[in-house]
Amino acid sequence: MADLSSTSLVYPPKVRPGDKVAVLSPSSGLPEMYPAVYEQGLQRLREIFHLEPVEYPTTRKMHSSPQDRARDIHTAFADPEIKAVISSIGGDDQLKVLKYLDPELLKTHPKAFFGYSDNTNLLNFLWNLGIVSYHGGSIMDRFGRSGAMHPYTLESLKRALFEQGEVEMYPSPTYTDEDKDWNDPANLSSQPELFWGG
Numbered sequence: 001m002a003d004l005s006s007t008s009l010v011y012p013p014k015v016r017p018g019d020k021v022a023v024l025s026p027s028s029g030l031p032e033m034y035p036a037v038y039e040q041g042l043q044r045l046r047e048i049f050h051l052e053p054v055e056y057p058t059t060r061k062m063h064s065s066p067q068d069r070a071r072d073i074h075t076a077f078a079d080p081e082i083k084a085v086i087s088s089i090g091g092d093d094q095l096k097v098l099k100y101l102d103p104e105l106l107k108t109h110p111k112a113f114f115g116y117s118d119n120t121n122l123l124n125f126l127w128n129l130g131i132v133s134y135h136g137g138s139i140m141d142r143f144g145r146s147g148a149m150h151p152y153t154l155e156s157l158k159r160a161l162f163e164q165g166e167v168e169m170y171p172s173p174t175y176t177d178e179d180k181d182w183n184d185p186a187n188l189s190s191q192p193e194l195f196w197g198g
Helices: 035-047 066-078 103-108 117-128 139-143 151-162 185-189
Strands: 020-024 052-055 082-087 112-115
Touching: 020 035, 020 066, 035 052, 035 139, 035 185, 066 082, 066 103, 112 117, 112 151
Parallel strands: 020 052, 020 082, 082 112
Antiparallel strands: none
16 A cells, blocks of 8 residues: 555545546447447436546547557546546556556646546556545446446446535445346346345
8 A cells, every 4th residue: 555644635626517527448448349338328427417528549449559548548637628537447458558657747637537447557546646536437337337327326426526525335225246248239228137235
């Protein structure tokens, strides 16, 4: 664990309806392979959260170089019109991107970052710079979830994006670990089977 005793934590400003948010693929460019799921996530970002997604050159591109993905991260963080950064999905090689990131640029332009899975690498990188970000909320698996967004996810994301202050966390009453096949368009509107927790 990094020693943050000499680094004060920065809570980036919250977004407001109408703001532009970057949608990046700093790990995997799966929007290229599953555009319908990705588009469903973008639609919900617009219609439910009233935020304007801004894409970058590698967002819909598989096998982008680590340098190109790092460039997209830099561009999004440095743009004053971009108020938060949301990952499209996780992946498996984000570690290769980190060595191309400019810590000073990110510290100078702190933004809330939302991601999970392989994006934990970038979340930890930002944390070590003192920038508070959020585990979860990727476009394809949370916003673009089949059927509808899970109510717990919806509530949590609204709080993380828009609300200041501390929030008491509680376990979700329902969950699932069964994925729908993203190759089948019928699954876009098919609610996954949920199980009751605890």
